[in-house]
Amino acid sequence: xxxxxxxxDRGVLYATxxxxxxxxxxxxxxxxxTILVDxxxxxxxxxxxxxxxxxxxxxxxxxxxxxxDAAGTSPQEYTxxxxxxxxxxxxxxxxxxxxxxRTTEERHKKxxxxxxxxxxxxxxxxxxxxxxxxxxxxxxxxxxxxLTEDGLCPQHEIAPEYRSEANYFxxxxxxxxxxxxxxxxxxxxxxxAGYRSEVLSxxxxxxGDLSISRPRSRVPWGIPLPWDEDHVTYVWFDALINxxxxxxxxxxxxxxxxxxxxxxxxxxxxxxGVFWPTMLKAAGIPLFQHLNVHGYWxxxxxxxxxxxxxxxxxxxxxxxYGNDAFRYFLLRDMTFGLDASFHEVGLVDRVxxxxxxxxxxxxxxxxxxxxxxxxxxxxxFGPDVAGAGALRDRxxxxxxxxxxxxxxxxxxxxVAGTMDAVRAANKFVSESEPWSLAKDPEAAGRLDTVLRTxxxxxxxxxxxxxxxxxxxxxELRHQLGMxxxxxxxxxxKRWDGLAEGSATRKGDPLFPRIDRAALEAAxxxxxxxxxxxxxxxxxxxxxxxxxxxxxxxxxACDLRVGTVTACEAHPKADRLLVLTVQVxxxxxxxxxxxxxxxxxxxxxxxxVVVVANLKPVKLRGIxxxxxxxxxxxxxxxxxxLSLDRAAPPGSEVR
RNA sequence: GGCGAUGUAGCUCAGCUGGUUAGAGCGCACGACUCAUAAUCGUGAGGUCCGGGGUUCAAGUCCCCGCAUCGCUACCA
Numbered sequence: 001x002x003x004x005x006x007x008x009d010r011g012v013l014y015a016t017x018x019x020x021x022x023x024x025x026x027x028x029x030x031x032x033x034t035i036l037v038d039x040x041x042x043x044x045x046x047x048x049x050x051x052x053x054x055x056x057x058x059x060x061x062x063x064x065x066x067x068x069d070a071a072g073t074s075p076q077e078y079t080x081x082x083x084x085x086x087x088x089x090x091x092x093x094x095x096x097x098x099x100x101x102r103t104t105e106e107r108h109k110k111x112x113x114x115x116x117x118x119x120x121x122x123x124x125x126x127x128x129x130x131x132x133x134x135x136x137x138x139x140x141x142x143x144x145x146x147l148t149e150d151g152l153c154p155q156h157e158i159a160p161e162y163r164s165e166a167n168y169f170x171x172x173x174x175x176x177x178x179x180x181x182x183x184x185x186x187x188x189x190x191x192x193a194g195y196r197s198e199v200l201s202x203x204x205x206x207x208g209d210l211s212i213s214r215p216r217s218r219v220p221w222g223i224p225l226p227w228d229e230d231h232v233t234y235v236w237f238d239a240l241i242n243x244x245x246x247x248x249x250x251x252x253x254x255x256x257x258x259x260x261x262x263x264x265x266x267x268x269x270x271x272x273g274v275f276w277p278t279m280l281k282a283a284g285i286p287l288f289q290h291l292n293v294h295g296y297w298x299x300x301x302x303x304x305x306x307x308x309x310x311x312x313x314x315x316x317x318x319x320x321y322g323n324d325a326f327r328y329f330l331l332r333d334m335t336f337g338l339d340a341s342f343h344e345v346g347l348v349d350r351v352x353x354x355x356x357x358x359x360x361x362x363x364x365x366x367x368x369x370x371x372x373x374x375x376x377x378x379x380x381f382g383p384d385v386a387g388a389g390a391l392r393d394r395x396x397x398x399x400x401x402x403x404x405x406x407x408x409x410x411x412x413x414x415v416a417g418t419m420d421a422v423r424a425a426n427k428f429v430s431e432s433e434p435w436s437l438a439k440d441p442e443a444a445g446r447l448d449t450v451l452r453t454x455x456x457x458x459x460x461x462x463x464x465x466x467x468x469x470x471x472x473x474x475e476l477r478h479q480l481g482m483x484x485x486x487x488x489x490x491x492x493k494r495w496d497g498l499a500e501g502s503a504t505r506k507g508d509p510l511f512p513r514i515d516r517a518a519l520e521a522a523x524x525x526x527x528x529x530x531x532x533x534x535x536x537x538x539x540x541x542x543x544x545x546x547x548x549x550x551x552x553x554x555x556a557c558d559l560r561v562g563t564v565t566a567c568e569a570h571p572k573a574d575r576l577l578v579l580t581v582q583v584x585x586x587x588x589x590x591x592x593x594x595x596x597x598x599x600x601x602x603x604x605x606x607x608v609v610v611v612a613n614l615k616p617v618k619l620r621g622i623x624x625x626x627x628x629x630x631x632x633x634x635x636x637x638x639x640x641l642s643l644d645r646a647a648p649p650g651s652e653v654r
Numbered sequence: 655g656g657c658g659a660u661g662u663a664g665c666u667c668a669g670c671u672g673g674u675u676a677g678a679g680c681g682c683a684c685g686a687c688u689c690a691u692a693a694u695c696g697u698g699a700g701g702u703c704c705g706g707g708g709u710u711c712a713a714g715u716c717c718c719c720g721c722a723u724c725g726c727u728a729c730c731a
Contacts, residue, residue, distance in 0.1 A: 201657045365690035430695040573729045593730025627731040
């Protein structure tokens with residue numbers, strides 16, 4: 001256990017998941033974070049700690065509004081529905097959260113406004129007019145240091161202008177030195193260490209100030225700024241503050257805030273590792289204890305994406321294989337902080353080997369013999385049997401180790417260690433051969449010892465695995481004849497937890513084996529079907545049309561058919577390709593940001609659509625004389641426009 | 655381009671502050687057993703620890719260079 005969480009906060013835990021943006025159904029990433037926190041909190045509860053587990057939904061913003069419009073409903077109705085879907089999903093996955101916060105709740109809005117006002121009053125929120133020098137071409141602000149000696153934009157060598165955008169900015173840059181210092185002196189504030197380094201490297205250069213508002217006229221679906229009702233907060237002050245508002249609004253601030261642990265996936269390290277601590281500092285609220293960052297589940301070794309058709313639906317898996325088995329797999333097969341690969345066959349193998357063969361079968365064989373030899377009743381310990389004491393010691397050593405591993409976020413090891421002990425129990429059965437003892441009347445006492453030892457091993461295992469598989473472990477204890485009361489960690493520290501003479505209740509196998517061959521066959525069948533629709537099946541995108549233009553304005557764009565005659569990677573930019581395009585009689589050099597989507601070779605000879613009268617611009621040293629058109633797919637994947645009938649290079653497009 | 659992470663048996667991964675013949679599970683081969691969910695237990699095959707240098711008595715573990723994959727970041731007319 002790390003030093004900084006010793007005296008003050010031992011015994012109390014406030015754990016959070018991110019609040020999820022309600023524009024999509026929960027996927028395995030959402031589910032993993034939430035299950036992880038569920039397991040972590042259950043372990044701490046098992047140890048007798050005072051625990052508060054928060055999750056929720058992020059419901060404001062333009063996208064929600066658009067999605068609601070597209071669905072033909074109001075934002076409120078829309079978010080009610082989706083937030084309800086998230087809650088239902090978590091319920092089905094056995095998530096025992098204590099509180100569910102929605103950013104549209106009054107209690108949240110009130111706290112957000114209070115915090116905003118406080119930060120504003122002390123001068124850390126400023127109007128965008130003070131934002132600075134803005135290069136129109138770059139569409140970004142520059143600090144004076146970044147500009148050339150003459151005060152020009154380094155990219156375009158034009159004079160930047162003072163931009164008076166109607167936004168408010170949080171003066172985040174001001175807190176950068178403080179945050180660096182804090183991370184230096186508090187090395188495990190962000191963990192594992194790799195993510196701390198990442199944040200530190202972000203802080204080496206200016207982080208700028210953070211835009212935190214949008215005009216209410218454009219985005220009415222948000223929380224109005226308390227001092228300027230014409231603006232609403234944008235994302236950060238709204239969403240991040242949920243962690244604080246959830247307890248502050250319930251009078252639980254003193255009890256839980258000093259013990260807050262955030263759990264997130266690595267994609268949101270920046271807002272949580274940079275924005276959030278500086279916001280807290282500015283608001284005079286103490287920092288979180290740790291920011292705990294986990295990796296991604298890579299599906300078929302690629303990042304999960306809708307366009308690849310490899311989205312893993314947690315509810316389907318839980319349904320198919322059992323929720324507890326699914327949870328076990330997630331916790332067992334990912335090392336905290338690192339990415340892990342998800343293969344459905346791997347899940348099945350894991351569940352069969354560990355849960356069906358080792359744990360489930362140990363229960364089944366033990367209760368089977370108990371029924372046969374002892375009428376299903378719990379025997380006393382008899383004379384010593386070789387290996388019984390060692391097995392007992394092995395189990396009784398586990399609780400302290402597990403608690404420590406959980407504190408270090410080593411859930412995989414905590415679970416593996418317990419399963420190793422279960423394996424040792426199976427070995428003990430083989431070596432002590434109770435079926436042979438049963439044939440020898442003089443060995444009755446030793447048979448008692450063997451059976452009782454197995455029963456106690458199972459009972460202890462059920463306690464140590466209870467946070468991961470609450471339903472199945474309760475069922476296990478039920479089969480052992482125990483009452484349905486919730487276990488405590490102390491139950492795993494004793495070897496006499498069963499009542500002598502009590503009746504066991506052998507039932508169906510706890511974890512039925514999953515037919516792996518059938519699964520493989522099913523995958524065979526599914527595989528070809530997936531490749532058919534690249535984009536055709538993608539959901540329509542809600543959008544807000546740009547301001548109307550007339551035909552003359554459109555005609556001002558000179559769009560032309562072109563043929564790519566050569567193409568190579570830009571020598572000084574990772575994301576750019578340099579195309580040579582034949583447009584009519586002219587040959588143009590066009591720089592385009594499509595390198596991540598197309599190989600240079602595959603473009604040679606292709607027909608493209610070119611904006612021919614764009615003002616040329618130098619991109620990383622190469623002049624681009626135009627632009628090629630492409631469309632963006634659901635996953636940011638670009639698709640170049642081409643023609644479905646031949647038209648010679650230079651033909652006008654209209 | 656900058657920063658960071660990862661690269662260990664067919665597969666999924668452990669290997670903490672450098673120290674005996676490099677580990678686990680799955681899969682595979684052979685054997686044992688029969689209480690059990692075609693389960694369990696044992697034995698075995700299988701590795702240039704990404705490549706190349708270096709530091710050290712000693713390196714998978716530290717340093718340098720490179721390769722590959724991933725992430726963040728700049729460029730995305």
